Structure formats: C-alpha cells, structure tokens
Amino acid sequence: MATMRISIARHGANPLRPASGNGNFTYFRPGVAQPSKWHQHRSLSTSTSTSPSPAGPPIKSPVIFSGIQPTGVPHLGNYLGALREWVKLQDSAEEGTKLLFSIVDLHALTVPQDAKQLRTWRREAFATLLAVGLDPKRSTIFYQSSVPAHTELMWILSTVASMGYLSRMTQWKSKLQLPEDASLEDSEARAQLRLGLFSYPVLQAADILIHRATHVPVGEDQRQHLEFSRYTANSFNHLYGDIFPTPEALISPAKRVMSLKEPNNKMSKSHADPKSRILLTDSANEIKKKVKVALTDSEPKISYDPTNRPGVSNLIEILSHFEGVTCQEIASEYETASLRSLKEHVGSRIADSLAGIRERYLGIMDDKSGYLDSVAREGGEVAQASADLTMRKVKKAMGLA
Ligand code: AQP
Secondary structure, eight states: OOOEEEEEEOSSSSSTSOOOOOOSSSEEEEESOOOOOHHHHHHOOOOOOOEEEEEESOSSSEEEEEEEEOOOSBBBIIIIIHHHHHHHHHHHHHHOEEEEEEHHHHHHHOOOOOOHHHHHHHHHHHHHHHHHOTTTSSEEEEGGGTTTTTHHHHHHHTSSSSSSHHHHHHHHHHHHTTTTTTTSSSHHHHHOOOHHHHHHHHHHHHHHHHOOOEEEEEEEEEEEHHHHHHHHOOOOOOOOHHOSOEEEEESSSOOOOOOOOSSTOOOOOOOOOGSSOOOTTTTHHHHHHHTOOOOOOOOOOOOOTTTTOOHHHOOOOOOOHTTTTHHHHHHHHTTTTTHHHHHHHHHHHHHHHHHHHHHHHHHHHHSSSSSSHHHHHHHHHHHHHHHHHHHHHHHHHTTTT
C-alpha cells in the first residue's frame, strides 16, 4: 500500500499549518495513495471549514492527543520522540486547537505491575509532563484510568476490530520475546499471550478516537498502532456513519533514539540495564557517565553510518536533535576528533539541555500543596467531558441511546 509524507514547518511556525519548506516534523499518512487538495486542507488547516469529507466527519478545529505509559521515569527517547514535540505543538497551536495528553496507565497493565511501583511511576510520569513544559492552562493532562469512557469505547471498537490485523501486529510478539513471524497458532504464543496484551491496540485506538483526535504526535515505534487506529475509525464509520475523524500521525524528527548499550534497539524504559537510557531526572554527572560508557566501536575516526556504526551514529543523532544541525555536519566537524571528546560534548549538551526539566521535576515532586493532584483532577474532568460528547454520538449512532 502506498504511503505519502508531507513535511510541515516546525521552527517558529504553526506545525498544523500547511508549509512549503523542509520542516522536520513529518506527517505520515498510511494508505493514502494520492495527495489531494482536500486531504491537505482537512488535515492541516485550522480554519472552521466544514466541507464534506469522503471519510470521517468534517473537521472544525484540530484535536491533538497523545499518551505515555507510566512504566518508568521517561527517558531521552520519550523526550525527543514525543514530549518535546508535544510542547512545541502546544506552544504554537492556534486558538481553538484542543490538546490532550494522557498518562496511559491502563496500558501499563498489559505486563504484570507491582501496585506500589505503578503508583509511583504514574505520579513521576505526570510530574515529568509538567516539567517538560506542558501547561495545564492550555493542555488537558490526565490519567487515562480516571476517564472510564476510554475503556467503554474500547469494548465498542473491539466489535469492529479485526483479529487478523491484531495478530499480525508486532507489539505482543516483542513483549513476549517471540519472533516477528510468530502466529496465534504457535504453542508458546498460546501459552503466554493474554487478551489485554493482544487487544492493547484497540484500547489505544479508543484513547485517540474518544476525543475525536485529528493529530497524534508520536515516535516512529507507534506508527503501526496509528495505522490500526485509522483502520478502526474507518471500519466503525463504514458501519455506523461518520463519527470519527481519521487521525493523522505526526512522527517526530527524532524517529527512534537508540539504546546506549544495544544501539540496534530503541531506548526503552523497561530494558534491564539502567545504563542503556538517560532519564529526564538524571543528574548532569549521571548523564555524562552514561554517555561515557555508551557502546561504540574502535574505528579511529568519527563518521555517521547508522548501519555499520550504530553506537557512534546514535550519539551524533542525539546531538543533532539538540543542536539543530545535520548528522553529516556533526560528523565532519568531529571527523578527526577522538571518540572521547565527542562523548564529552554529547554528555554536556544533554546535561545542559535537561537541567531545567530536572529542576522543575524535583520542585513538583517536592511540592506539598497538592498541585499535581489538583491538575490531574481537573484534567480528568475536562477529558471526561470531551469523552462524554463522543460517547453520546457513538451511542446514538449504534442504537444504544
Ligand atoms: N527510543 C525512542 N525514540 C523515540 N521515541 C520514543 N518513544 C518511546 N521510546 C522512544 C515515544 O515515546 C512516546 C511514549 O512511549 P510509551 O512510553 O507510551 O511507550 P513505548 O514506546 O513502549 O516506550 P518505552 O520507553 O519503550 O516503554 P516500555 O519499555 O514500557 O515499552 C511514544 O510516542 C513513543 O513513540
């Protein structure tokens, strides 16, 4: 199936406006063979046009939704791949754009969790969203589990979701450490797989569609899930009428920040080795130490070659996301320098860039006034009202009201 990419301006411009330049933020539009004027207008414009749409209802204003699992303290990959982009979208969104960001705690349950630990991680993740710059006056920030309509819609969507599609998805296989070609017929898969892990993409589709989101900013690893959400929205609309917009993925320029210890795998909260990731709460010293011991190679010169030199290339990519220059430019600048000096520069750059976030995070976690809980409560109420509006439409369309 053909795909189409549209680059949209990022620096200093509203990322939801059509742009002619080479912006870094990438629109990914699965399953759309031909770019059409209508598609661009409908997806990018923030005007109040209500022109009829071939799929989904007319869009009045953009609705941006995204989430993060509280499966550990958010790391540099979460930041560059998602959180930093959320803040940019928030800060440049036109009036009327709805912004919702969720701690998707129900998703964390797809693998067994310790209750005390999960309680801590939920708060830490919430504090991190505030610390990176999400503003509760502009964005609705909430715990997914405080809005029961997410799970109510999940049930409804599961009546249109395809088992065949779900069984081909990679997340359940990678979480169970099964090969990519594993199928539901394999005895190991049958023994280990739980319904929640298998049907997790349906809950993710519900998270997005319950707020009738038009844009979903995520890292590259979520691309497949976004395609599933689009497919599910269209399946529902086909049966019951145009209720859900078809959500567009906004893929961050930092598509996939890699592990510092296994640079062929993405940086991840749940990897066993804490040195594989930089936490947004790490001190400058911790960050520098982790970068110093990052796995690289013993080639004498610095070059950017992700296939043959994934470790060095990952460090160069990280630096490029902070300095706003290309990887080739960094590689040429450091060509004859030592790996040690590159690592020192990368470590310092990350530490300096994250220092403010860490400071704000510690302040929020230390706060005794109940600030975090009150933001979460208010966010939950606003998100519930947004979800209720959609559920009324869904129930009416299906004969439940
Ligand atoms: N390494 C990464 N590079 C770029 N983007 C990333 N994201 C996650 N890892 C990277 C993006 O961060 C957002 C929130 O992700 P999540 O925590 O909900 O789920 P995840 O992708 O499964 O993240 P982790 O860290 O790997 O968690 P665990 O270990 O629990 O599975 C998403 O937009 C994601 O794309």
